[in-house]
Amino acid sequence: xxxxxxxxxxxxxxxxxxxxxxxxxxxxxxxxxxxxxxxxxxxxxxxxxxxxxxxxxxxxxxxxxxxxxxxxxxxxxxxxxxxxxxxxxxxxxxxxxxxxxxxxxxxxxxxxxxxxxxxxxxxxx
Numbered sequence: 243x244x245x246x247x248x249x250x251x252x253x254x255x256x257x258x259x260x261x262x263x264x265x266x267x268x269x270x271x272x273x274x275x276x277x278x279x280x281x282x283x284x285x286x287x288x289x290x291x292x293x294x295x296x297x298x299x300x301x302x303x304x305x306x307x308x309x310x311x312x313x314x315x316x317x318x319x320x321x322x323x324x325x326x327x328x329x330x331x332x333x334x335x336x337x338x339x340x341x342x343x344x345x346x347x348x349x350x351x352x353x354x355x356x357x358x359x360x361x362x363x364x365x366x367x
Contacts, residue, residue, distance in 0.1 A: 255284035289319035339366050
């Protein structure tokens, strides 16, 4: 159904994004990347697509690209929480607790009392 939607409305960023997410869920990273890039060409300031492109980059061992994509998502939509959480997770996994903490504190400035950010901060101690 989504393939038909994209075929009939190739300039629709949401249709391209949705199809990318289906491919991502089935571990078809090549097609997921293709449709995420199309969505972002159509709407460069698409925080969900930027965030999920970062996740896809992590899956394909492209850490630096992932970080840049999460940072871009945060830049275009400072209120979108998932990119902060993913970026903080990258830093935490690498053992860089200070950078992780800094990202989580920025999220808490945007969303005071954010449960996941608070929990992640607690785990860094």
